[in-house]
Amino acid sequence: MNDIVDSYYKEEFAEKGFLPAQDNSSYCEIGSTWKLSSEIGEGTFWIYGQKNLFDIKIHDFFFYKDTMVEFDMPKCLGIMQYDSISGEELSPYRRLEAGSIKSFIGGYQPYKILLHKKIPIRSIGIEIMPAYYSDYLKKQYPGECTNPQEAFAAVGQTKKFPEMVRLLSQVKNYRGQGLSAKLFFEGKVAEAVSLIVEWSKSPTIKQEVHRRLSSQDIYQIEMLTSFLNDHYTQDTCLKQLVKIACMGTTKLQTAFKKYHGCTITAYIQQRRMSQAEYLLANTDLTIGQVAESVGYSKASRFSELFRKSTGLLPGEFRKMTQS
Secondary structure, eight states, X not given: OOOHIIIIIHHHHHHHTEEEOSOXXXXXXXXXXXXXXXXXXXXXXXXXXXXXXXXXXXEEEEESSOEEEEEXXXXXXXXXXXXXXXXXXXXXXXXXXXXXXXXXXXXXXXXXXXXXXXXXXXXXXEEEOHIIIIIIHHHHSTTTOOOHHHHHHHHOEESOOHHHXXXXXXXXXXXXXXXXXXXXXXXXXXXXXXXXXXXXTSHHHHXXXXXXXXXXXXXXXXXXXXXXXXXXXXXXXXXXXXXXXXXXXXXXXXXXXXXHSSOHHHHHXXXXXXXXXXXXXXXXXXXXXXXXXXXXXXXXXXXXXXXXXXXXXXXXHHHHHHO
Protein backbone atom coordinates (compact mmCIF):
# COMPACT_ATOMS: atom_id res chain seq x y z
CA MET A 1 0.00 0.00 0.00
CA ASN A 2 1.22 3.52 -0.81
CA ASP A 3 2.15 6.00 1.88
CA ILE A 4 0.09 9.17 1.30
CA VAL A 5 3.09 11.30 2.33
CA ASP A 6 5.40 9.71 -0.25
CA SER A 7 2.83 9.39 -3.03
CA TYR A 8 1.29 12.85 -2.82
CA TYR A 9 2.51 15.35 -0.24
CA LYS A 10 6.25 15.29 -0.92
CA GLU A 11 5.63 16.59 -4.44
CA GLU A 12 3.14 19.17 -3.13
CA PHE A 13 5.63 20.36 -0.51
CA ALA A 14 8.32 20.88 -3.12
CA GLU A 15 5.97 22.83 -5.42
CA LYS A 16 4.84 25.12 -2.60
CA GLY A 17 8.36 25.91 -1.38
CA PHE A 18 8.74 23.47 1.54
CA LEU A 19 12.01 21.61 2.01
CA PRO A 20 12.84 18.65 4.32
CA ALA A 21 13.94 19.91 7.74
CA GLN A 22 16.61 18.09 9.69
CA ASP A 23 15.31 19.30 13.07
CA ASN A 24 12.15 17.41 14.06
CA SER A 25 12.45 18.08 17.80
CA SER A 26 9.46 20.44 17.98
CA TYR A 27 7.04 17.69 17.00
CA CYS A 28 6.39 13.99 17.51
CA GLU A 29 9.42 12.10 16.17
CA ILE A 30 7.51 9.56 14.05
CA GLY A 31 6.38 12.25 11.63
CA SER A 32 8.42 14.40 9.25
CA THR A 33 9.00 18.16 9.36
CA TRP A 34 9.22 20.46 6.33
CA LYS A 35 10.53 24.02 6.41
CA LEU A 36 9.23 26.86 4.23
CA SER A 37 11.88 28.40 1.98
CA SER A 38 13.26 31.62 3.48
CA GLU A 39 12.74 33.29 0.09
CA ILE A 40 8.96 33.24 0.46
CA GLY A 41 8.24 32.92 4.18
CA GLU A 42 9.05 31.31 7.50
CA GLY A 43 7.88 28.33 9.51
CA THR A 44 7.23 24.61 9.35
CA PHE A 45 4.77 21.92 8.24
CA TRP A 46 4.73 18.59 10.13
CA ILE A 47 2.99 15.49 8.81
CA TYR A 48 2.51 11.88 9.85
CA GLY A 49 0.77 9.35 7.61
CA GLN A 50 -0.21 5.74 8.17
CA LYS A 51 0.06 4.05 4.76
CA ASN A 52 -2.97 5.04 2.66
CA LEU A 53 -5.39 5.21 5.61
CA PHE A 54 -4.95 8.66 7.18
CA ASP A 55 -2.58 11.53 7.81
CA ILE A 56 -2.18 14.17 10.52
CA LYS A 57 -0.83 17.64 9.69
CA ILE A 58 0.39 20.57 11.79
CA HIS A 59 0.98 23.97 10.14
CA ASP A 60 2.99 26.81 11.68
CA PHE A 61 4.24 29.19 8.98
CA PHE A 62 3.53 32.45 7.16
CA PHE A 63 4.27 34.04 3.79
CA TYR A 64 6.01 37.38 3.33
CA LYS A 65 3.43 38.43 0.72
CA ASP A 66 -0.25 37.79 0.09
CA THR A 67 -0.18 34.39 -1.58
CA MET A 68 -2.71 32.55 -3.72
CA VAL A 69 -2.42 28.81 -3.22
CA GLU A 70 -4.13 26.34 -5.54
CA PHE A 71 -3.79 22.58 -5.45
CA ASP A 72 -5.63 19.37 -6.22
CA MET A 73 -6.33 17.70 -2.92
CA PRO A 74 -6.23 13.90 -2.78
CA LYS A 75 -9.56 12.19 -2.34
CA CYS A 76 -10.13 12.40 1.40
CA LEU A 77 -12.33 13.60 4.25
CA GLY A 78 -10.73 16.12 6.58
CA ILE A 79 -11.22 18.07 9.78
CA MET A 80 -9.02 20.99 10.86
CA GLN A 81 -8.72 23.52 13.66
CA TYR A 82 -7.31 27.01 13.03
CA ASP A 83 -5.59 28.69 15.97
CA SER A 84 -4.40 31.49 13.68
CA ILE A 85 -5.33 32.22 10.07
CA SER A 86 -5.95 35.16 7.78
CA GLY A 87 -7.36 34.38 4.37
CA GLU A 88 -10.29 33.34 2.23
CA GLU A 89 -11.34 30.25 0.39
CA LEU A 90 -12.41 30.93 -3.18
CA SER A 91 -15.05 29.28 -5.38
CA PRO A 92 -17.23 29.68 -3.46
CA TYR A 93 -16.00 32.47 -1.22
CA ARG A 94 -15.66 31.74 2.49
CA ARG A 95 -13.46 33.52 4.97
CA LEU A 96 -11.25 31.35 7.18
CA GLU A 97 -11.52 32.35 10.83
CA ALA A 98 -9.19 31.86 13.78
CA GLY A 99 -10.61 29.67 16.51
CA SER A 100 -12.78 27.66 14.12
CA ILE A 101 -13.17 23.99 13.27
CA LYS A 102 -13.55 23.29 9.55
CA SER A 103 -14.31 20.13 7.61
CA PHE A 104 -13.51 19.56 3.95
CA ILE A 105 -13.96 16.93 1.26
CA GLY A 106 -11.04 16.59 -1.14
CA GLY A 107 -10.55 15.03 -4.54
CA TYR A 108 -13.37 16.60 -6.52
CA GLN A 109 -12.21 20.07 -7.56
CA PRO A 110 -9.11 22.25 -7.14
CA TYR A 111 -8.84 23.98 -3.79
CA LYS A 112 -8.09 27.71 -3.98
CA ILE A 113 -7.18 29.89 -1.03
CA LEU A 114 -5.79 33.39 -0.60
CA LEU A 115 -3.48 33.65 2.43
CA HIS A 116 -2.65 37.09 3.78
CA LYS A 117 0.91 38.16 4.38
CA LYS A 118 2.79 37.78 7.67
CA ILE A 119 -0.13 36.33 9.66
CA PRO A 120 0.84 32.80 10.86
CA ILE A 121 -1.15 29.83 9.65
CA ARG A 122 -1.29 27.73 12.81
CA SER A 123 -3.52 24.68 12.51
CA ILE A 124 -3.86 20.98 13.23
CA GLY A 125 -5.79 18.63 10.95
CA ILE A 126 -6.69 15.01 10.26
CA GLU A 127 -7.42 13.53 6.83
CA ILE A 128 -8.87 10.06 6.25
CA MET A 129 -8.54 8.38 2.86
CA PRO A 130 -11.01 6.18 0.93
CA ALA A 131 -9.17 3.06 2.12
CA TYR A 132 -10.19 4.12 5.64
CA TYR A 133 -13.75 5.36 5.25
CA SER A 134 -14.89 3.28 2.24
CA ASP A 135 -13.08 0.03 3.00
CA TYR A 136 -11.93 -0.27 6.59
CA LEU A 137 -14.92 1.32 8.36
CA LYS A 138 -17.53 -0.40 6.23
CA LYS A 139 -15.88 -3.79 6.71
CA GLN A 140 -15.55 -3.26 10.44
CA TYR A 141 -19.07 -1.87 10.90
CA PRO A 142 -21.25 -3.19 8.04
CA GLY A 143 -24.60 -1.44 7.81
CA GLU A 144 -23.62 1.21 10.35
CA CYS A 145 -21.19 3.50 8.50
CA THR A 146 -23.48 4.50 5.62
CA ASN A 147 -22.24 7.88 4.40
CA PRO A 148 -19.21 9.38 6.15
CA GLN A 149 -19.03 12.12 3.48
CA GLU A 150 -22.31 13.56 4.69
CA ALA A 151 -21.15 13.40 8.30
CA PHE A 152 -18.02 15.44 7.49
CA ALA A 153 -19.96 17.86 5.28
CA ALA A 154 -22.33 18.54 8.16
CA VAL A 155 -19.56 20.14 10.23
CA GLY A 156 -18.78 22.90 7.72
CA GLN A 157 -17.03 25.70 9.61
CA THR A 158 -17.99 26.24 13.22
CA LYS A 159 -16.75 27.57 16.55
CA LYS A 160 -19.12 25.30 18.48
CA PHE A 161 -17.37 21.94 18.48
CA PRO A 162 -15.43 21.89 21.82
CA GLU A 163 -15.00 18.11 21.81
CA MET A 164 -13.07 18.28 18.53
CA VAL A 165 -11.01 21.22 19.80
CA ARG A 166 -9.90 19.16 22.80
CA LEU A 167 -9.08 16.10 20.68
CA LEU A 168 -6.99 18.03 18.14
CA SER A 169 -5.16 19.82 20.94
CA GLN A 170 -4.19 16.44 22.42
CA VAL A 171 -2.91 15.32 19.02
CA LYS A 172 -0.92 18.53 18.54
CA ASN A 173 0.80 18.30 21.92
CA TYR A 174 1.56 14.56 21.87
CA ARG A 175 5.25 13.60 21.92
CA GLY A 176 5.28 9.81 22.18
CA GLN A 177 7.62 7.42 20.39
CA GLY A 178 7.55 4.29 18.28
CA LEU A 179 4.62 1.90 18.48
CA SER A 180 2.92 3.81 21.31
CA ALA A 181 2.83 6.93 19.12
CA LYS A 182 1.43 5.01 16.15
CA LEU A 183 -1.31 3.49 18.31
CA PHE A 184 -2.08 6.88 19.88
CA PHE A 185 -2.58 8.57 16.51
CA GLU A 186 -4.61 5.64 15.17
CA GLY A 187 -6.90 5.85 18.19
CA LYS A 188 -7.33 9.62 17.91
CA VAL A 189 -8.27 9.35 14.24
CA ALA A 190 -10.99 6.83 15.11
CA GLU A 191 -12.17 9.08 17.96
CA ALA A 192 -12.33 12.09 15.61
CA VAL A 193 -14.49 10.16 13.13
CA SER A 194 -16.73 9.06 16.00
CA LEU A 195 -17.22 12.68 17.13
CA ILE A 196 -18.07 13.79 13.59
CA VAL A 197 -20.60 10.98 13.10
CA GLU A 198 -22.21 11.88 16.43
CA TRP A 199 -22.28 15.57 15.46
CA SER A 200 -24.10 14.77 12.20
CA LYS A 201 -26.84 12.90 14.06
CA SER A 202 -28.15 16.11 15.64
CA PRO A 203 -31.75 16.59 14.40
CA THR A 204 -31.01 20.12 13.16
CA ILE A 205 -27.82 19.05 11.38
CA LYS A 206 -29.49 16.04 9.75
CA GLN A 207 -32.27 18.25 8.41
CA GLU A 208 -29.77 20.66 6.83
CA VAL A 209 -27.56 17.93 5.35
CA HIS A 210 -30.38 16.22 3.51
CA ARG A 211 -31.90 19.42 2.13
CA ARG A 212 -30.90 19.95 -1.51
CA LEU A 213 -30.90 23.16 -3.54
CA SER A 214 -32.46 23.33 -6.96
CA SER A 215 -30.62 24.98 -9.86
CA GLN A 216 -33.06 27.90 -9.60
CA ASP A 217 -32.35 28.32 -5.88
CA ILE A 218 -28.61 28.28 -6.59
CA TYR A 219 -29.03 30.96 -9.26
CA GLN A 220 -31.01 33.18 -6.87
CA ILE A 221 -28.47 32.75 -4.06
CA GLU A 222 -25.57 33.53 -6.40
CA MET A 223 -27.38 36.65 -7.59
CA LEU A 224 -27.95 37.77 -4.00
CA THR A 225 -24.31 37.00 -3.17
CA SER A 226 -23.18 39.33 -5.96
CA PHE A 227 -25.36 42.05 -4.47
CA LEU A 228 -23.89 41.50 -1.00
CA ASN A 229 -20.36 41.59 -2.40
CA ASP A 230 -21.06 45.07 -3.74
CA HIS A 231 -22.99 46.39 -0.72
CA TYR A 232 -21.51 44.63 2.34
CA THR A 233 -20.43 47.93 3.93
CA GLN A 234 -24.04 49.13 4.02
CA ASP A 235 -26.81 48.20 6.43
CA THR A 236 -29.23 46.05 4.43
CA CYS A 237 -32.52 44.83 5.88
CA LEU A 238 -33.73 41.27 5.42
CA LYS A 239 -36.91 42.49 3.73
CA GLN A 240 -34.85 43.99 0.91
CA LEU A 241 -32.79 40.82 0.51
CA VAL A 242 -35.95 38.72 0.30
CA LYS A 243 -37.12 40.84 -2.62
CA ILE A 244 -33.79 40.60 -4.41
CA ALA A 245 -33.65 36.80 -4.02
CA CYS A 246 -37.35 36.31 -4.84
CA MET A 247 -37.69 33.90 -1.93
CA GLY A 248 -39.61 33.79 1.30
CA THR A 249 -37.73 34.74 4.45
CA THR A 250 -37.34 31.21 5.84
CA LYS A 251 -36.40 29.70 2.48
CA LEU A 252 -33.81 32.42 1.84
CA GLN A 253 -32.14 31.99 5.22
CA THR A 254 -32.07 28.20 4.84
CA ALA A 255 -30.88 28.18 1.22
CA PHE A 256 -28.18 30.78 1.88
CA LYS A 257 -26.75 28.81 4.80
CA LYS A 258 -26.86 25.60 2.79
CA TYR A 259 -24.95 27.22 -0.09
CA HIS A 260 -22.40 29.23 1.90
CA GLY A 261 -22.20 27.31 5.16
CA CYS A 262 -23.02 30.44 7.18
CA THR A 263 -25.84 32.92 7.78
CA ILE A 264 -26.30 36.10 5.74
CA THR A 265 -25.15 38.18 8.71
CA ALA A 266 -22.01 36.07 9.11
CA TYR A 267 -21.25 36.32 5.38
CA ILE A 268 -21.49 40.12 5.46
CA GLN A 269 -19.23 40.21 8.50
CA GLN A 270 -16.70 37.97 6.76
CA ARG A 271 -16.51 40.35 3.79
CA ARG A 272 -16.11 43.31 6.13
CA MET A 273 -13.29 41.66 8.06
CA SER A 274 -11.45 40.73 4.87
CA GLN A 275 -11.59 44.31 3.62
CA ALA A 276 -10.54 45.56 7.05
CA GLU A 277 -7.48 43.31 6.95
CA TYR A 278 -6.51 44.75 3.58
CA LEU A 279 -6.91 48.35 4.79
CA LEU A 280 -4.96 47.70 7.99
CA ALA A 281 -2.12 46.05 6.10
CA ASN A 282 -1.87 48.43 3.14
CA THR A 283 -3.06 51.89 4.22
CA ASP A 284 -2.42 54.45 6.95
CA LEU A 285 -6.09 54.89 7.85
CA THR A 286 -6.77 55.06 11.57
CA ILE A 287 -8.58 52.18 13.26
CA GLY A 288 -11.71 54.33 13.43
CA GLN A 289 -11.50 55.16 9.73
CA VAL A 290 -11.07 51.50 8.85
CA ALA A 291 -14.06 50.61 11.00
CA GLU A 292 -16.21 53.23 9.28
CA SER A 293 -14.99 52.19 5.83
CA VAL A 294 -16.21 48.62 6.31
CA GLY A 295 -19.55 49.52 7.86
CA TYR A 296 -19.10 49.95 11.62
CA SER A 297 -19.97 53.24 13.32
CA LYS A 298 -18.11 52.33 16.54
CA ALA A 299 -14.42 51.43 16.51
CA SER A 300 -14.85 49.46 19.75
CA ARG A 301 -17.45 47.16 18.17
CA PHE A 302 -15.26 46.72 15.10
CA SER A 303 -12.23 45.85 17.27
CA GLU A 304 -14.25 43.29 19.21
CA LEU A 305 -15.43 41.54 16.04
CA PHE A 306 -12.02 41.75 14.41
CA ARG A 307 -10.36 40.07 17.38
CA LYS A 308 -13.02 37.36 17.42
CA SER A 309 -12.38 36.72 13.72
CA THR A 310 -8.58 36.85 13.61
CA GLY A 311 -7.47 36.37 17.20
CA LEU A 312 -5.75 39.77 17.04
CA LEU A 313 -6.77 43.36 17.77
CA PRO A 314 -6.64 45.66 14.71
CA GLY A 315 -3.51 47.41 16.01
CA GLU A 316 -1.74 44.08 16.59
CA PHE A 317 -2.68 42.91 13.12
CA ARG A 318 -1.37 46.11 11.55
CA LYS A 319 1.92 45.86 13.44
CA MET A 320 2.50 42.30 12.24
CA THR A 321 1.64 42.94 8.58
CA GLN A 322 3.45 46.27 8.25
CA SER A 323 6.61 45.33 10.15
